[in-house]
Amino acid sequence: MTRPNALESPSTQVGPLPRQGLVLYCPGVGGYARSHERATHLEIARRLAALKGFDGTGEFDPNRRYADPVYVLPAFTLVGTDSASALGIRSEHDLFGGVVPHSFAATKAITHPLIRCDACAPAGWSAEMGERVRRVVLPGFTAFSHGDALIAGRHLLDGGSVRVKPVQETGGRGQAVVGNDVELTAVLAAIDPADLSRHGIVLEEHLGNATTLSVGQVRVSDLVATYYGMQRLTMDNNGAAVYGGSDLTVWRGGFDTLLGLALPQPVRLAVQQACVYDAAATACFPTFFASRRNYDVVQGVDVRGRRRSGVLEQSWRVGGASGAEIAALEAFRADPDLKAVRVASVEAYGADAAPPPDATVHFRGRDERVGFISKYVMAERLGVGDAHGDEG
Structure with a gap:
């Protein structure tokens, strides 16, 4: 592919003159474990500043008051409108990313329903979400306890192999495909109960x-x-x-x-x-x-x-x-x-x-x-x- 002139660095583009404002990169608690991710996101912040017509970028400093308008680039989906408001975020025009009301809504946990109506679930869980999307997702369930996960996995095994997916991992990391009850039991036994209760696990039909x-x-x-x-x-x-x-x-x-x-x-x-x-x-x-x-x-x-x-x-x-x-x-x-x-x-x-x-x-x-x-x-x-x- 060839990059045309229109796609050169934002500093060479014809556009609005810079105005007072900052694009702030907010890496989250503990920052990033990988320097390539931090460097990539800071470069994206720089380019976002050019698109916004802002005159600078930087990392968010919770101890500083920002007099100029800010636009935030969070590393993660933000949880809670109060947390977002503390960063000056009140609508989609204030950030590159999203804001959800509950932590589970930021993960793949919301893709599937619970195995039964009385299954363990976090506060704010939406049974309606699973019903609305069931025709546009693969057969699967989200579980927040070993017992519910085992029931869900056995139900899905009747239709073939099952993919077990940690809800917070990305890029397919940490997933396992199980083909029988022995494999399912072993994979679930390796999951920390506290993590399972806090974050949940997804069990889903495996495709070839x-x-x-x-x-x-x-x-x-x-x-x-x-x-x-x-x-x-x-x-x-x-x-x-x-x-x-x-x-x-x-x-x-x-x-x-x-x-x-x-x-x-x-x-x-x-x-x-x-x-x-x-x-x-x-x-x-x-x-x-x-x-x-x-x-x-x-x-x-x-x-x-x-x-x-x-x-x-x-x-x-x-x-x-x-x-x-x-x-x-x-x-x-x-x-x-x-x-x-x-x-x-x-x-x-x-x-x-x-x-x-x-x-x-x-x-x-x-x-x-x-x-x-x-x-x-x-x-x-x-x-x-x-x-x-x-x-x-």
Whole structure:
């Protein structure tokens, strides 16, 4: 892919002059364990400042009073409107990310219902959410106790293998696939009861030959961009398969813009399912709001050979694809007539995996946890007919 002039560094773009204001990166309690994530997010904060027309960035200091307007880039989904208000966040226009009323709502726990109406659940749990999304997710359950998890897992094993998923992990880390009761019991026995009660666990139908699509929307100031695309896996420095980036086709406008395109049927289905999930979360958690909405949709084959598709989880925080999302917004800001752009976020391991000359590099170096890693973004403009189908 070739990066056109419209996608150069924000400092070279024609746009509004900087005004008083700061984009503040808020890493959360304890900061980040991986320096590549901190560096990437600080670069995203810098580019967000240019999009907002603000004149600076920095890390949030809880001991400082900010006289100028601020826009916040939290590392995680914020929990509670009071916590958000303490950062000056009152709507989606004040942050890049999201705010939820309860901690479980920030995780994949809300994707599935409980196994029974009297099962253990945290305060604020929404039974309605599970009912609203059950036709757009895979068969599965969320559990907050070993007993409920065992019942749920045994129920799902009647239909084939089951994937057991810690709700706070990302990129597929910590998951296990079990095929019988012995394996299920062993996996659940290894989970700390206190962690299970506090965070929960997801048990879900396992698909073969699976691919993961991304459907999402970002809003910064007057810019709204919505996208679909595919996630890629790569090998890390230890030889494990991990998230390697996303290839996205981004359109100016909302979800209705995507649904107005002549999309391939699997993509259209993924967009429709993501929209149902998004609407359900908005209805079931009235105080929820987000300027960054990303939904992972898996498509594969079940044990009976049937094609299946379902939303796996949501991400209402800065994520692996956010560098690409920001590049798309930069392109739309630079060219008001531009309708679509194709962008890619790349995470490549090892010193030999050098970024192309036309890439926008967010990090390249040795991280103390994952070793040598390069993170960069590629982008190219699209004509209306260059994406999947013309506008309908």
